[in-house]
Amino acid sequence: MVYDCIVLGLGGVGSAALHSAAQRGWNTLGVEQFGAVHDRGSSHGQTRIIRTAYFEHPDYVPLAQRAWEAWDKLQLETGEWLVEKTGxxxxxxxxxxxxxxxxxxxxxxxxxxxxxxxxxxxxxxxxxxxxxxxxxxxxxSAGFLRVETCVASLLKLARLAGAQIRANTEVRSYHVDDQGLISIDTNQGRLETERLIVAAGPWTQQVLVELDFHFxxxxxxxxxxxxxxxxxxxxxxxxxxxxxxxxxxxxxxxxxxxxxxxxxxxxxxxxxxxxxxxxxxxxxxxxxxxxxxxxxxxxxxxxxxxxxxxxxxTMSPDGHFVIDRHPRYENVVVAGGMSGHGFKFLPIVGQQLVDLLDGKDDPSFRFLQMAGRQC
Ligand SMILES: Cc1cc2nc3c(=O)[nH]c(=O)nc-3n(C[C@H](O)[C@H](O)[C@H](O)COP(=O)(O)OP(=O)(O)OC[C@H]3O[C@@H](n4cnc5c(N)ncnc54)[C@H](O)[C@@H]3O)c2cc1C
CATH class of the missing domain: 3.30.9.10 (D-Amino Acid Oxidase, subunit A, domain 2)
Incomplete structure (x- = not known):
C-alpha cells in the first residue's frame, strides 16, 4: 500500500508530526528505529523548560505563545499532566x-x-x-514539560487519530521517483508514501545525506x-x-x-x-x-x-531550528537542528511540517527556513 504520509523518527518532533498528520485525515505511518518513547535520542530525561521571553531570538516568542496553547489543549485531551508552571x-x-x-x-x-x-x-x-x-x-508564567509523558501522549493521540506505528524499524535510504512517489528502504522491508516527514534528530544528516547539513x-x-x-x-x-x-x-x-x-x-x-x-x-x-x-x-x-x-x-550552525521543505522535493519536509531548545515547540512544529506538505506557508516560521542561512 502507498501511505499518504510517513514520519521518519518518533522522538519529540516525529511524535508531534505523526499526531498532526493523522489529525489531518492522512493515512499515516510512523517509523522508529528503537522502541516507542526510548532514551537513546534527544527526548528523554524527565523534564524540559518551557518559557516565552526567549533570549535566543524574539521571533520565537509568538511560536512559544502558540505552543503554550497547544500544550494546554493536549493536556486536556490526554488527561495527563504534561506541563507545570513553576516560574x-x-x-x-x-x-x-x-x-x-x-x-x-x-x-x-x-x-x-x-x-x-x-x-x-x-x-x-x-x-x-x-x-x-x-x-x-x-x-x-514559565515552567517545565514532562518529556516522556509528552512523547507518549502525542503517540497515543496519534494512534487514536488513526496513525500506525512501526517500532524497531530502521530507515536505510529513501528515493523519490519522477512522479514524486517516495520509496523507503528499511531493515523490515520497503515502504511507499506520497509524503515524507524527516524527524530524525541527531541522525538527520545520515538520513538526508544529499543535503550536507553542518549540524x-x-x-x-x-x-x-x-x-x-x-x-x-x-x-x-x-x-x-x-x-x-x-x-x-x-x-x-x-x-x-x-x-x-x-x-x-x-x-x-x-x-x-x-x-x-x-x-x-x-x-x-x-x-x-x-x-x-x-x-x-x-x-x-x-x-x-x-x-x-x-x-x-543537534546544533545548527546558528543555533536556530531548520524547519522547511526539502529543496528538491516539495513532498519531503524536515525539522532538524533543534539546537537544544526545541522541545517546548513540538505541537506547533508538528503542525507546521504538515502545513508545509499541504502547500501552506506561515510567515512566523520563515526565519527557520534554509534560504539565506548556512545550515
Ligand atoms: C539534555 C537536553 C536538555 C534539553 N532541554 C530542553 C529544554 O529545557 N527545553 C526545550 O524546549 N528543549 C530542550 N531540549 C531540546 C529538545 O529536547 C530537543 O530539541 C527535542 O527533543 C529533539 O527532538 P527530535 O525529535 O528532533 O530528536 P529525537 O528525540 O532524537 O528523535 C529522533 C528520532 O528519530 C529516530 N531515527 C533517527 N534515524 C532513524 C532512522 N534511520 N530510522 C528510524 N528512526 C530513526 C531516532 O531513533 C529518534 O527516536 C533539550 C535536549 C537535551 C538533549
Whole structure:
C-alpha cells in the first residue's frame, strides 16, 4: 500500500508530526528505529523548560505563545499532566546574552518579567547564591514539560487519530521517483508514501545525506542530586532556573520525586561522531562541572548524586531550528537542528511540517527556513 504520509523518527518532533498528520485525515505511518518513547535520542530525561521571553531570538516568542496553547489543549485531551508552571529564574551578568535576550524579547512583545537585584533574589529564593555582579529575571508564567509523558501522549493521540506505528524499524535510504512517489528502504522491508516527514534528530544528516547539513551533535549529561533543602521541592515553590556564569550556562529543575533535583549544562559538551554509538557512561568531568556549579550557586550542606542520563543536542550552525521543505522535493519536509531548545515547540512544529506538505506557508516560521542561512 502507498501511505499518504510517513514520519521518519518518533522522538519529540516525529511524535508531534505523526499526531498532526493523522489529525489531518492522512493515512499515516510512523517509523522508529528503537522502541516507542526510548532514551537513546534527544527526548528523554524527565523534564524540559518551557518559557516565552526567549533570549535566543524574539521571533520565537509568538511560536512559544502558540505552543503554550497547544500544550494546554493536549493536556486536556490526554488527561495527563504534561506541563507545570513553576516560574523560571534566569540569572547572569546584566549585559550577558541571557539577561539581555530575555529583556529584549519581553520588551518587544510586552511580556511580564520581573528584574530582581541580588538582594531581592536572595530574599525571595534563599536557596540560590548568585554572583554579586549578577542580576535575576523572573518569568512567572514559565515552567517545565514532562518529556516522556509528552512523547507518549502525542503517540497515543496519534494512534487514536488513526496513525500506525512501526517500532524497531530502521530507515536505510529513501528515493523519490519522477512522479514524486517516495520509496523507503528499511531493515523490515520497503515502504511507499506520497509524503515524507524527516524527524530524525541527531541522525538527520545520515538520513538526508544529499543535503550536507553542518549540524553538530553534542553529548549532554543530565544529573539528579538529592540535597538537604526542603525548599528545593516542586511543591514548595522551587522554580526552574538558568544561570549564565563565567564557567558556562547551567540550568535545573525542582525536586519532583526521589531522584532529587536535576541539573545540567547547556554550554559545552563533547562532539558525537555517530549518534548510534553515543557513550552513555558517566563522564566525570561533566559531572564535576555540574557539582561545581551547584556548590557555587545553591545553598545546601549535603548533596548526593543519585541518577544520570545521557542525551544529545543537534546544533545548527546558528543555533536556530531548520524547519522547511526539502529543496528538491516539495513532498519531503524536515525539522532538524533543534539546537537544544526545541522541545517546548513540538505541537506547533508538528503542525507546521504538515502545513508545509499541504502547500501552506506561515510567515512566523520563515526565519527557520534554509534560504539565506548556512545550515
Ligand atoms: C539534555 C537536553 C536538555 C534539553 N532541554 C530542553 C529544554 O529545557 N527545553 C526545550 O524546549 N528543549 C530542550 N531540549 C531540546 C529538545 O529536547 C530537543 O530539541 C527535542 O527533543 C529533539 O527532538 P527530535 O525529535 O528532533 O530528536 P529525537 O528525540 O532524537 O528523535 C529522533 C528520532 O528519530 C529516530 N531515527 C533517527 N534515524 C532513524 C532512522 N534511520 N530510522 C528510524 N528512526 C530513526 C531516532 O531513533 C529518534 O527516536 C533539550 C535536549 C537535551 C538533549
Amino acid at each position: 523560571l529564574l534566569q540569572v547572569g551578568p546584566p549585559d550577558g546574552e541571557v539577561v539581555q535576550g530575555v529583556l529584549g524579547s519581553a520588551k518587544q512583545h510586552g511580556l511580564p518579567v520581573e528584574i530582581l537585584t541580588i538582594a531581592e533574589l536572595s530574599e525571595r529564593f534563599p536557596i540560590f547564591k548568585p554572583d554579586s555582579t549578577h542580576v535575576g529575571v523572573f518569568e512567572e 553538530e551533535v553534542i553529548r549532554k549529561q543530565q544529573q539528579w542530586f538529592q540535597i538537604d533543602r526542603v525548599d528545593a521541592k516542586y511543591e514548595n515553590g522551587f522554580p526552574c532556573y538558568l544561570f549564565e556564569t563565567d564557567d558556562g550556562c547551567f540550568y535545573g529543575f525542582p525536586e519532583l520525586d526521589r531522584l532529587g533535583i536535576k541539573v545540567a549544562e547547556h554550554s559545552g559538551g563533547q562532539v558525537v561522531v555517530d549518534p548510534s554509538k553515543l557513550d552513555r557512561n558517566v563522564n566525570l568531568q561533566d559531572q564535576g562541572r555540574c557539582e561545581r556549579f551547584l556548590d557555587r550557586h545553591l545553598n545546601f550542606t549535603k548533596r548526593r548524586l543519585v541518577h544520570n542520563s545521557t542525551c544529545m543536542y
